[in-house]
Amino acid sequence: PWRLLLLAWLSLLGTAQPARGSWGSWGPWTSCSSSCGDGVALRTRRCLRTTEEEPCTGDPRQYRLCQLQGCPSGSVPFRAMQCSLYDNKPVLGTSARYRWVPFHGAPNLCDLNCLAEGHNFYYSFGRVLDGTRCGPGSPDLCVGGRCLSVGCDGILGSGPRPDTCGHCGSSHSSCLFVHRLFQGTDxxxxxxxxxxxxxxxxxxxxxxxxxxxxxxxxxxxxxxxxxxxxxxxxxxxxxxxxxxxxxxxxxxxxxxxxxxxxxxxxxxxxxxxxAPPRGSPQPPQPWACCCRRGPGGGSGGIRSPPCPLNGCGFVPAGRCGRCRPAKGRSQRIQHFCQSDF
Known part of the structure; x- marks a missing residue:
């Protein structure tokens, strides 16, 4: 009997789970972090729970991409602007002053790593501002020191990607693959x-x-x-x-x-x-290299020879000339040939 009681107690103990709190509604989006180009907006939510309940699972913050009008021509890139804020200011505990430009070789992409112009060292000034690109040409953005990808729903770090048909978050179920072969006879x-x-x-x-x-x-x-x-x-x-x-x-x-x-x-x-008119010949094709001189000096004409890309090409019909005679018995020469071949 005690074994049965022990098993029942353990079973009940295993099913008892502490209650968790629940999330409230999302608040409004903040203004965009940038005045032009790409930026991020933030909204938050609160976890509603009692002292006996566990914290809510999930993130209380959500970021989305906000794309504004393009920045004026000649504008300083966002990361470069952040580095320039430290120009001619004392750093490294000395009175030395430097001009700073972005350095992209550091391991943490979302740190403000700046290279001292004219020198071979860089300095990290902490995190970049939210909405900074993770790297040159990267579509991902830094938020809170983390590099986050932008989902097709515009939410950073959300994960959804467009399917083959371009539908956001779909599993290709709405796509129809079409393959057709056309063979016209007339x-x-x-x-x-x-x-x-x-x-x-x-x-x-x-x-x-x-x-x-x-x-x-x-x-x-x-x-x-x-x-x-x-x-x-x-x-x-x-x-x-x-x-x-x-x-x-x-x-x-x-x-x-x-x-x-x-x-x-x-x-x-x-x-x-x-469609050319009935009975008319096919439209003329461009001329290509088609003549080869053999070791014995004889010539042979072909319509579609293998032609190296760096040595031959299409030319207008008026530029095609007769094959020149070879200067040596072992020399091979390719020319643009006339239509008599």
Missing amino acids: PSFGYFGYMNVTKIPAGATHIKVTDKSRNYLALMTSDGRYVLNGDRSIAWPGPYEAAGTRLTYTRAPDGTESLEAPGPTDQDLHVMVP
Whole structure:
């Protein structure tokens, strides 16, 4: 019997948990810590508990990112401004005076580590002010001496990150992966000289379009404005802005094109292909290195040779000339060749 009583007592002892207090409502946000650029705002809450209750779990303070208008051109960076406050003031227990600039090689990113200009030592003046960037180019901010990342909800240290579709804190459940392969057999039936390939809907993210044909990719917004290769003109590879996102258009030497954008798009985009009139030849391709001299002095012409990137490139048709004769039997020379090859 005593064993049963002992077990029952231990069981009851294990289930008895002291009560904890509960949090009150959050107070209002403070003003932003900075007058321009990025800063932080703070709000607090109180733990409501009796003397017998345990303290509340969690943080009584919460910080959020406040982004104001950009600072004027030529403004001193926030960390550099804090270091400059100690210029020409005695430090290190001596009368020596220095000018101070930020030092980013110290272990604690949220200490005000400043390097003495013209000298090989730095000094830590304590913590940086709240809202200081943890480092050059870092998206994270220092708060209370800690380096905190900014969640997609704007709260520092909260943790939520955008999913593949850009939704904050979601588990990709709202995302739909779309993969399509287009194979057109007769592009001459395109309207206004263009064949519609597909529509990229508004809100799309992680966009990638690849074309390995001899045609050119064209891109048009929902209001009928061409972004790439429209109105029978060929666009240069590079970055473009459209539908609220940044597009990167590339074209490889073999004619392969790709179009990538992070999104999300704020309007529909139409991927199209210019359609040449029925029976017309394909548009002329740029000339490339295509001729090689062999050891015996003979020449052979090829359309698509392997071509080193640093030695060859595309040139206008008018600049292509005939292959020059080789000066030695063992010499190999690459040239821009004429169409008779």
